[in-house]
Structure formats: structure tokens, C-alpha cells
Amino acid sequence: MARKTKEDAELTRQRIITAAREVFAKRGVSHTTMEHIASHAQVTRGAVYWHFANKIELFHAMRDQAMLPFIERINAAVLDEQSEDPLLMIEQLFCNTIQTLNEDASTRQTYEIMMAKCEYVDEFNNVLQELLINCRIFIEKTQLLYEKAKQKGQINPNIDPAVLAMDTHLFFSGVLHMWVKDNTNLGYREQTIDLIKQHIKLRRKSQTE
Amino acid sequence: MARKTKEDAELTRQRIITAAREVFAKRGVSHTTMEHIASHAQVTRGAVYWHFANKIELFHAMRDQAMLPFIERINAAVLDEQSEDPLLMIEQLFCNTIQTLNEDASTRQTYEIMMAKCEYVDEFNNVLQELLINCRIFIEKTQLLYEKAKQKGQINPNIDPAVLAMDTHLFFSGVLHMWVKDNTNLGYREQTIDLIKQHIKLRRKSQTE
DNA sequence: TTTTACATACAATCATGTTTGTATATAATA
DNA sequence: TATTATATACAAACATGATTGTATGTAAAA
Numbered sequence: 001m002a003r004k005t006k007e008d009a010e011l012t013r014q015r016i017i018t019a020a021r022e023v024f025a026k027r028g029v030s031h032t033t034m035e036h037i038a039s040h041a042q043v044t045r046g047a048v049y050w051h052f053a054n055k056i057e058l059f060h061a062m063r064d065q066a067m068l069p070f071i072e073r074i075n076a077a078v079l080d081e082q083s084e085d086p087l088l089m090i091e092q093l094f095c096n097t098i099q100t101l102n103e104d105a106s107t108r109q110t111y112e113i114m115m116a117k118c119e120y121v122d123e124f125n126n127v128l129q130e131l132l133i134n135c136r137i138f139i140e141k142t143q144l145l146y147e148k149a150k151q152k153g154q155i156n157p158n159i160d161p162a163v164l165a166m167d168t169h170l171f172f173s174g175v176l177h178m179w180v181k182d183n184t185n186l187g188y189r190e191q192t193i194d195l196i197k198q199h200i201k202l203r204r205k206s207q208t209e
Numbered sequence: 210m211a212r213k214t215k216e217d218a219e220l221t222r223q224r225i226i227t228a229a230r231e232v233f234a235k236r237g238v239s240h241t242t243m244e245h246i247a248s249h250a251q252v253t254r255g256a257v258y259w260h261f262a263n264k265i266e267l268f269h270a271m272r273d274q275a276m277l278p279f280i281e282r283i284n285a286a287v288l289d290e291q292s293e294d295p296l297l298m299i300e301q302l303f304c305n306t307i308q309t310l311n312e313d314a315s316t317r318q319t320y321e322i323m324m325a326k327c328e329y330v331d332e333f334n335n336v337l338q339e340l341l342i343n344c345r346i347f348i349e350k351t352q353l354l355y356e357k358a359k360q361k362g363q364i365n366p367n368i369d370p371a372v373l374a375m376d377t378h379l380f381f382s383g384v385l386h387m388w389v390k391d392n393t394n395l396g397y398r399e400q401t402i403d404l405i406k407q408h409i410k411l412r413r414k415s416q417t418e
Numbered sequence: 419t420t421t422t423a424c425a426t427a428c429a430a431t432c433a434t435g436t437t438t439g440t441a442t443a444t445a446a447t448a
Numbered sequence: 449t450a451t452t453a454t455a456t457a458c459a460a461a462c463a464t465g466a467t468t469g470t471a472t473g474t475a476a477a478a
Contacts, residue, residue: 003476009422028328034469050424119237119240119327122236169383170384172379173386174386202368202372213456242434253459254435256458260457
């Protein structure tokens with residue numbers, strides 16, 4: 001065995017990340033060893049340790065690949081100034097997320113790992129705190145959209161957009177947890193899109209008249 | 210060291226469960242060894258293995274102590290026939306749960322472990338499925354309360370109680386996750402009770418008129 | 419020629435499950 | 449009631465992997 005070209009090295013790096021994700025999803029982060037990851041990526045531990053100092057670095061690499069696109073989507077949704085229907089924007093943001101989870105196995109796995117197959121202690125505690133910060137940002141963006149909706153008369157003017165944003169965020173947090181954890185039993189995933197639409201519908205002013 | 214009386218044995222058994230919870234909360238379930246638990250309970254691994262075959266049995270014992278009282282509370286709330294205000298029943302059920310978390314450190318720890326310090330793979334996957342079943346039951350009970358509320362004219366008659374129940378459950382699921390995970394940063398826990406009340410308020414018919 | 423991108427080998431620790439030992443509580447019996 | 453037998457509630461020792469991090473080797477890319 002010999003030295004690879006830079007492009008090849010990048011490929012093996014990516015193979016290792018993919019392997020890590022797949023093994024994490026199967027055995028959980030804690031019970032996954034570097035050897036598991038290496039053999040699943042068809043390399044030796046030497047290769048893994050060459051690219052990543054330890055398991056956490058690998059975890060971060062995996063997380064970023066799934067999370068960064070999601071964050072960009074949120075920003076895009078908020079910045080869409082010419083939208084006539086902010087409530088629909090929120091709805092579509094959620095629906096798109098669920099659709100991504102449905103279509104993209106790697107994103108699905110990463111969410112599964114982060115929500116049910118990872119223990120947030122010691123170094124991983126930081127990951128949780130970073131997630132909470134993202135939640136804050138997400139809530140603020142949602143609030144902006146609700147304020148737009150209020151200006152456009154889409155919602156009851158007596159209700160504080162901040163409250164709506166919080167309520168919606170907690171709802172969607174619950175949705176994601178349900179969706180991800182219901183991987184064997186049937187039922188939840190099929191109705192998720194409908195639940196999101198109903199949630200938004202509950203806010204629309206026309207609904208209450 | 211010698212044989213203890215039955216009462217003493219039961220005490221050490223309980224001490225081991227408590228120790229397990231505390232170590233789980235500190236190090237996460239996976240990184241907790243039987244030796245950690247034993248020494249923290251001031252016994253040897255021999256004692257731990259005498260009372261529990263392995264870590265999962267210990268985990269189950271810990272979980273049951275926190276979960277069974279909660280399930281009983283739900284049933285009590287639904288069965289309260291003479292209540293004039295079903296919406297208030299839902300609100301109080303949630304508020305009481307949060308209050309318990311605030312007051313009882315052991316319940317708090319158990320929730321923390323189950324939501325952020327445990328990997329649901331292999332044998333632990335069953336735990337997750339059992340949790341989902343409890344969710345189903347909880348949703349059904351909530352729906353019953355919303356149907357009562359509908360009969361009493363507390364909510365908009367055009368809205369399906371099943372939808373409301375689902376939406377509320379997902380909201381509260383999000384609330385619990387937020388509450389439990391926000392253990393360092395301030396902010397979320399203080400406003401939780403208010404968020405719950407706002408959530409219920411959004412449903413009240415008087416609110417939409 | 420010097421890095422790079424790995425593979426291989428090594429050392430040390432850690433955790434688990436089991437086994438064995440033992441003092442005593444608790445019946446059973448006389 | 450006193451004695452005996454047995455099951456109980458552990459402690460201590462053992463044997464056996466499993467993982468980790470590092471150190472070293474190496475062939476080809478740069």
C-alpha cells in the first residue's frame with residue numbers, strides 16, 4: 001500500500017465520514033470504535049487517525065455536513081422579501097425539512113444519531129449547547145416571519161409573534177423527535193406533513209372566524 | 210463483611226439505583242461502568258451484580274421509579290369527571306410535570322439521562338419503543354380532554370380534537386426537551402410555565418373572538 | 419528529497435462476566 | 449428452645465477480551 005494523490009486522500013476522508021455515520025447509526029456513538037469505522041470504510045485505524053484526531057472530530061465533521069445546509073435554508077426562507085405569504089414560508093420550511101429527511105438517508109441518519117444515539121456528556125456537551133444556540137437563532141427567524149404575517153393581517157393581531165414563534169419551534173422540535181424515533185412502528189411519519197399544515201392552519205386568521 | 214437482613218438488602222438495592230442514576234447523569238449511560246456505580250454506592254461490583262444482572266436492568270429500575278408516577282398522574286387527570294375546565298386540566302398536568310422536574314432532583318436526572326445521556330441502540334431500542342407507546346396513550350388521553358372541552362364549548366368547534374391533541378403533545382415534547390437540555394444557559398426554564406399557559410390560551414375560544 | 423498518506427505493530431489500560439469464598443440471617447427440625 | 453442446614457448478600461480475585469493512542473515503517477506524490 002502506498003501514498004495516494006490529494007484527491008484520493010479527500011475521497012478516503014469522505015469515505016471515513018460516511019462510514020462513521022453508518023456505524024454510529026447502527027451501534028450508537030459510544031459503542032462505536034475507531035476499528036469499527038476503519039474496517040467499514042475499508043481502511044485501517046491508521047488512516048482514520050491520520051484524518052481525525054479522535055471520535056469527536058469525526059462526529060463534528062459528520063454533523064456539519066448535515067447541519068450547515070439546513071441553516072442556510074432557514075436564512076434563505078427569512079430573507080425571501082417578496083413572499084406574500086410568510087405563514088406559507090414557515091410551513092414550507094418545515095415540510096422541506098421533513099422531505100429532506102425522507103429522501104436523503106445520510107441526513108436522516110445524522111439526525112437519528114444526534115437525537116437518539118449520542119450521549120451529551122463531557123466534550124459532547126458543547127455540541128448540545130451549540131444546538132441550543134441554533135435553536136435560539138431559529139426561533140428569532142421564525143418570529144420575524146410571524147411579524148411579517150401579522151403585518152399582512154394573516155394572524156390574530158392580539159397574539160404576540162414571539163409567543164407564536166416559541167410555540168411553533170417547540171412543536172417542530174417535537175415533530176422532529178417523533179419523526180426520527182418512530183423508525184420501526186408505522187404511523188407518525190405518514191401524518192407528519194399533515195400535522196405541520198394543521199399547525200399553521202391553527203394560526204391563520206381565517207380559521208378562527 | 211457478611212449477610213445483611215432483608216431490609217438492609219433492600220436499602221443497598223435502592224442505594225445502587227440512586228448511585229446509578231447519579232453516575233449516569235454525570236458520565237452518560239454508556240461510559241458508566243459497573244465499578245463506577247458500585248464505588249459511588251459504596252459497595253463492590255459483587256453487590257451490584259447480585260441485585261442487577263447488567264446495566265440495562267439497572268436502567269429499567271431507575272426509569273420505572275421516575276416514569277410510573279407520571280403515568281398515574283395522567284390517568285388521574287383524565288378520570289377527573291367533575292372537572293368543569295378540561296383545558297385547565299391539560300394545562301395543570303403540564304405545569305405539574307414541570308414543577309416536579311423543578312423540585313425533584315432524581316426525576317430531573319432521570320429525564321436528563323433518558324433524553325440526552327443515553328443511546329437507544331440494541332437493547333435500549335426497546336426502551337424507546339416503550340416510550341413511543343406511552344406517547345400514544347398520552348395523546349389519546351389528551352384527545353379525550355379536548356373532546357370534553359369541545360362539548361363544553363371551550364374551543365373552536367370546527368377544529369378536530371385529534372389534531373389539537375397531536376399538536377399539544379408535540380409542543381409538550383418540545384418543551385420537555387428544551388427544559389431538560391437547557392441546564393447551563395439560562396432563559397428557557399424560567400419561561401416554560403408561561404409558554405404552556407400561552408399554548409392553552411391559543412386554543413380557548415374566547416381568545417379568538 | 420522531503421512530505422504525505424496511510425498500514426502495521428506495540429503497550430497499557432479498562433471493563434466485563436464469572437467464579438469462589440464467607441459470614442450470617444432465616445427457616446426447618448428436633 | 450436450641451441446633452442445624454441452607455439460602456442470602458455480598459467481597460475479592462480471576463480470566464479474558466476490547467480499545468485507545470502512539471510509534472514506527474514505507475512507498476509514492478510533490
